[in-house]
Amino acid sequence: MKRILLLLGFVFFSLGCAEVIELENDRIGGQLVIFGRITNGGDGNIVNITRTQEDGQAPLDISGATVVVVDENGNREQYVEIGPGTYELNRSLVVGQVGGTYHLEVMVDGKLYTSSLQEMMPAIADDELRFEVDINEDISPTGASTRENVIRVFATSTFQTLPEEFYLRWKMEEVYTTFGISLPRGNFPRYTPQQCYVTNELSAQDIFLVDGTAVRNVELANREVAVRKMDFSFERKHYFNIIQFGLNEESHEYWKKLQSITTRQGSIFDVAPAAVPGNFTSSDPEEDVFGFFEASSADTTRVFTTRNDIPFAFVDPCQVTREEFFLMTRVPFECLSCLVEEEIVEAECLFCSLLPNSSLRRPSYF
Template sequence: MKFPIPYRPASFVKSLIGLLLVGIFIAVGCSEVIELEDNTVGGQVIIYGRISNSTQANEVVISRAGEASTAPLPIEGAIVKIVDDTGLEEFLVEDAPGHYTLGRNVLSGQFGRSYRLEADIEGSIYTTDFQELLPVLSQDEMRYEIGVERDITSSGATVTDDVVRLFVDSDLPDDLPDQFFMRWEIEEVYSVLTGFFPTFWFPRSAPPQKQCYVTHKLGADEIFLLDGRDIRRSDLKNRELITRVIDRSFQNKHYFNLIQSRVSEENFEYWEKVRTLTITNGSIFDQVVGPLKGNVKSDDPGEEVFGFFEVIGIDTTRLLMTNNDIPVFFRDPCVFQGDLVLPLLTVPFDCFECLLQRKIIDPQCAFCEAVPNNGPRPSYF
C-alpha cells in the first residue's frame, strides 16, 4: 500500500505575469533547473528556523554540512534561545537530534515585536539581527474543480487521471505599504485507516484499527513569492495553484492548507536564491543542495555559516474535501473482505507477525508509524 502525492505545477504564473515573482523553480519538461555548484568541503554549520504568530513551526534545525552534496549531520546539545526587543528570552528544547522547539512559555510571536536568534554550539556563538514580525496583508479564499487529465505515454497509449485543480482568490487592502513581500506555501493533511483483521483468527496479536494523520508539506517548487513593489492591485483573482491526482487519500477528510507569510525583504531575497537550487520535496527545513548563506552570523568573522532564521506573520486558509466531493470509487487495500481474507488465514493461528514476515500485508495497513509523514492529530480534525 502506498500513498502517492502526485502534483503538477499549474498556471499560477499566467494570471500574474509581470506582477508576481513566483517561486516555482521547476516544472517537469518545461524549465531548466539551475543548480548552484557545490564544492562544500564540509563542517559548516547550517541553521534553519523561524518564529511566527502561529502556535506551529516555531523551531530551529541545526546541522553540520558534509562534503559536497552529502546529507548534513544533526548537531545535538546546542543551547538555543530566541530574544525579543524587550529583553525577554526563551530557550528552545531539543525534542529530536538537531531539532529545537520553542515552547512559547515565556515569549511568543506578536505583530510589531522584533526577535533574534542566538545559538551556542560547542562554545561558538551564532546570532541574527532583530527582525520585526509584520502582520499579514491578504485575505485568501480557496476553491476547487474536479476534472480529467489525459497524458500520452512513450508507447503512445492514452492515460487518464481524475484530478483536483486548486484555485485561490487573494484580497489585499487598498492602503498597501510602499513595499511589502509575501510568500505562499501549500500543504495537505488527510487521514487514513489501518486495516481491521479478523478477530476469530487473530484474537490477541493483531493491533486495533487506528486512524492515521498524514501531513505532506510541499517543497520549494510549490512556494510562491510576491514582491509588493511590483504590484498596486488590491485583488489577485482565480490563481490556479496546483493540480492533484485523485487517490485514496481523499477517502476520508482531506485538507488543503494555504499558508500565507508576510516576510522581510532579506527573507524574500533568500527565497529568491532558493529558487535556483534543487531542494528535496518537503518542508522549508529540508536542506538545500549547495551552499547558501543567509542571515546567521558567527562570532568568528571568518567562519562560513549557511541557513536562515525568519520572523514571519502567518495566516492559514483551509479547504476541506471529503469522499462526498469526489466522484471516484476507491479500493482500499487495507480493507480485508471477501477474497482478501483468505491469505490472512494461511499463517498459524494468532500469529500476526507472520503476516509481516511473509509480506502478506503491508506494514502501513497495521501501524500508523509505518505510514509516511504520519503525525499527531491536527487540532482542526
C-alpha cells in the same frame, strides 16, 4: 500486498519572474543548515537543523541541539525537539507578535550559531481557496497518452490596502487522515488501529513570493496553486491549506535567492546546490553556516473535500484478500512482526505513524 505510495501533486504558482542569481557551488558537504521561524500563532514555530552531505546524499538531521529564541525584552525560550532535527516552540515564555523583534541562538557540538535580529511584519492579504475535479492529460516518456483524475486548487488573494512596501510568501500543504488496518480480533486482541494525520507540503519545489513594491492591483485572482492526483486519501475529509507569511525585506531577499535556485535545481529540502548566504553567524569565524531564521506573521486559509465531492471510488492500498486474511489467522498469537516478515501486511498498514509526514496528533481544525 502492494506498497503504499504517497502521491504528491505537482504545484504551479506564478506571481512574477524571479531574477536568476548565479551562485558558486564548490561545497562537498558538512555545512550546518538551520531553517526556522517564530510566528504570531500556534502553528509554524519550527526550527529544522541539518548538515549537508556529499553530492547525491540526503542531508543529515541534527539531534540534541539547544535552540533558543530571544525577544527584544530579553525573554528566552527553548525550542523542544519533537523529531530528529526538528524543534518546536511551546510559546510559554516567548510569544510572537507583529512588530516584535527576535533572534535565534543554536548550540551544536559546542559551537554557537546566532541569527540576525528579525522584526515580525504583518500578513496583509485575504486569501480564498477553491477546487475543481478534473482530468489531467499528458504524454508518457514512451509517447503514450495518459489520463488521470486530479484535484486542481485555485487561490485568490485580495488586498484591503496597498502599503508602499510589503513582502509576502505563501506555502501550500495538504492534510488528510489515514488508519491502521483492522486485524482478526481473536488473534490480535490487544492491537488497536492507529488514526494518523498526514501533512505533505505541496510547494517544496515552488516558492511563492510577492514583492509589494511591484504590486498595484488589489487582487491576485484565480491562480492555480496545486494539482493533486486523486487516490484513496480522498475517501475521507482532505484539507488543502494555503499559509501566508508576512516577511521583512531581508527575509524576502533570502527566499528570492532560494526561489532562483529551486526553479532550476529542485526542492529546498534537497542537498543544497549552492552556498546561499543566510542570516546566521558561527562562533567559529572560519565556519560557513547556511539557512535563515525569520519572524513572520502567518495566516492560514483552508478548503476541504469530502467523499461527496469525489465522483470516483478508490482501492484501499491496505486492503487484504481473503487468502491474506486467512494467513493472518495462521501466524503465532499476537505476532505483529510475523505479518510483516511473511509479507502478509506492510508495516505502514499496521502502524500508519510509520508513513512519512504522519502524526498521531490531531490538528485543531479536524
